[in-house]
Amino acid sequence: MLRFYAYLDFLALGVSVAVIFWLRNLRRRSGVPPGPPGRGLLSDNRAELQASGKPRWVVFDRWAKQYGPIFSVRLGLRTEIVITDTQVAWDLLEKRGDIYSSRPRNIVGGEILSKNFRGVFAPYGDRWRKFRKVLNIGLSGKQALTYRQFQALESCLLLEDILQDPASFTHSMERYSMSTAFAVSYGSRIRTAEDRIVKEHDESFAALAQAVIPGRYIVEHIPALLYLPKCLQWFRWEAEARHEIDVRLLSSYLHQVRDKMDQGSVKECLSSRILSMKLPAGYTEAGVAYAAAAPYTAGVDTTSATLHVFMLAMLHYPDVMKKAQAELDSVVGRERLPTFEDEDFLPYCGALIKEVTRWRPIGPLGVAHAVTRDDYYNGYYIPAGSTVWGCIYSMAKDERIFPQAEKFRPERFLETTDPRLVDFTLPFGFGRRFCPGMHVALQSVYIIIVRILWAFDVVPAVDAAGQPVLPDSEAFVQKSIVRQPAPFKFLLTPRGPEVAKMVEMEASEAKEMLKEWE
Numbered sequence: 109m110l111r112f113y114a115y116l117d118f119l120a121l122g123v124s125v126a127v128i129f130w131l132r133n134l135r136r137r138s139g140v141p142p143g144p145p146g147r148g149l150l151s152d153n154r155a156e157l158q159a160s161g162k163p164r165w166v167v168f169d170r171w172a173k174q175y176g177p178i179f180s181v182r183l184g185l186r187t188e189i190v191i192t193d194t195q196v197a198w199d200l201l202e203k204r205g206d207i208y209s210s211r212p213r214n215i216v217g218g219e220i221l222s223k224n225f226r227g228v229f230a231p232y233g234d235r236w237r238k239f240r241k242v243l244n245i246g247l248s249g250k251q252a253l254t255y256r257q258f259q260a261l262e263s264c265l266l267l268e269d270i271l272q273d274p275a276s277f278t279h280s281m282e283r284y285s286m287s288t289a290f291a292v293s294y295g296s297r298i299r300t301a302e303d304r305i306v307k308e309h310d311e312s313f314a315a316l317a318q319a320v321i322p323g324r325y326i327v328e329h330i331p332a333l334l335y336l337p338k339c340l341q342w343f344r345w346e347a348e349a350r351h352e353i354d355v356r357l358l359s360s361y362l363h364q365v366r367d368k369m370d371q372g373s374v375k376e377c378l379s380s381r382i383l384s385m386k387l388p389a390g391y392t393e394a395g396v397a398y399a400a401a402a403p404y405t406a407g408v409d410t411t412s413a414t415l416h417v418f419m420l421a422m423l424h425y426p427d428v429m430k431k432a433q434a435e436l437d438s439v440v441g442r443e444r445l446p447t448f449e450d451e452d453f454l455p456y457c458g459a460l461i462k463e464v465t466r467w468r469p470i471g472p473l474g475v476a477h478a479v480t481r482d483d484y485y486n487g488y489y490i491p492a493g494s495t496v497w498g499c500i501y502s503m504a505k506d507e508r509i510f511p512q513a514e515k516f517r518p519e520r521f522l523e524t525t526d527p528r529l530v531d532f533t534l535p536f537g538f539g540r541r542f543c544p545g546m547h548v549a550l551q552s553v554y555i556i557i558v559r560i561l562w563a564f565d566v567v568p569a570v571d572a573a574g575q576p577v578l579p580d581s582e583a584f585v586q587k588s589i590v591r592q593p594a595p596f597k598f599l600l601t602p603r604g605p606e607v608a609k610m611v612e613m614e615a616s617e618a619k620e621m622l623k624e625w626e
């Protein structure tokens with residue numbers, strides 16, 4: 109009998125907890141921006157998202173048409189707010205940046221595996237502020253100029269690779285992006301994708317990617333598990349072991365830079381700049397090691413994916429390619445490769461680059477922000493702790509700003525005085541979390557695009573019947589938070605007899621000069 113009452117007590121406790129959760133959920137839902145009704149006690153929207161078989165941003169874009177430019181979705185216990193309009197993004201993520209600049213809590217990937225040192229996941233606060241300060245020392249617009257020589261030299265090797273074997277584009281592009289990121293961080297280059305450094309980074313990145321998969325760890329839903337004795341927190345064991353390996357690895361790169369600085373043989377880079385300055389108070393060696401590694405974590409897939417979008421666009425819009433090539437021929441001529449010094453005289457190429465980043469944004473949902481205080485916007489309640497997505501995918505195809513948005517039309521950036529287009533930075537995110545690597549990224553994108561256009565026609569591959577095959581411009585594969593066009597075939601035809609000679613000569617000189625980074 110006693111046991112029966114114990115069961116009843118237990119049941120009553122369970123029911124009360126469920127009711128409290130439900131009421132709390134109802135209260136929190138009341139007043140939040142409208143959204144799809146969802147299923148179950150929690151009005152959960154996960155099932156609809158999964159059943160759609162589409163990427164989240166496509167479903168969000170559809171829901172925006174039904175619920176407006178700011179709406180809410182329920183994902184498990186979390187309320188997430190989605191913004192699909194640039195004005196709303198400006199009002200909240202930029203103007204109210206003091207409360208909209210955090211990241212959703214990520215216990216295993218952010219707090220345990222990275223100890224909040226990995227700035228991209230770090231919550232808004234002192235540690236993140238120091239991270240940005242340190243990054244700014246090596247990635248600001250002015251500092252980025254010092255990496256141009258390296259980027260120009262590496263681009264010659266990329267041209268040589270694809271001249272010899274156009275099918276190696278993806279491989280060469282990835283090597284270029286890794287080498288540039290590593291040189292920006294540590295002043296040394298990566299010669300081949302088989303390099304030990306690449307393997308070490310891949311392992312570290314794979315562990316991180318696993319740790320941040322939503323829903324993988326129960327502790328993300330029940331943070332109270334963190335009150336268990338540490339030895340019983342099973343989700344902690346693997347992540348802590350990986351953290352130790354990461355700190356050793358990243359510190360060893362930093363020590364190599366320090367040694368080179370002592371010998372006077374270091375190439376200027378983010379690490380050398382950080383090591384020569386007075387660090388913000390309380391900034392540890394581990395903090396420095398993680399900050400110095402940020403270009404590799406955030407700059408490789410993003411740069412490579414953007415250049416794949418460029419290839420895709422050229423296959424679908426040969427007239428745009430011809431127009432950019434005509435500009436290059438008239439400004440640069442056929443006697444030399446284009447350089448960074450030509451940039452101001454190549455407005456159409458500049459507009460083409462902006463259109464590459466707009467047409468198929470490679471980070472369609474950017475990186476989630478989180479709001480740190482309860483807030484109200486246009487009569488809606490936005491509860492503290494909500495995840496807030498700036499849906500770049502929807503904003504980039506807003507017909508009011510980008511008429512005929514589906515078309516790849518660089519002219520849209522030349523025919524306007526609208527500051528949102530003149531100074532087009534939407535693909536790089538919002539407010540205080542805005543991408544700190546934008547200048548370095550755009551330098552890579554510029555030098556590779558203008559050099560490929562100068563040297564080659566990008567043309568469709570042909571099928572067995574000799575018919576051109578155009579790849580699906582909507583087919584993408586997801587790589588962490590970045591998407592890249594699904595593998596596609598194309599041909600590169602040198603634009604004249606001078607190309608092979610010029611590329612080989614430039615590549616051979618570049619190889620000599622790049623020895624300084626080895």
Ligand code: HEM
Nearest residue numbers: 228402403406407410414474475536537538541543545549
């Ligand atoms: C075309 C290439 C790139 C694109 C489109 C891009 C885009 C973005 C976006 C959308 C964000 C999130 C901003 C937000 O939270 O609102 C971001 C963050 C970030 N990006 Fe980039 N990025 C690119 C290249 C790079 C490169 C080359 C680097 C490093 C050299 C870099 C470093 C970072 C870092 C460290 C963050 C985290 C900032 C923070 O949380 O405070 N990115 N990027």
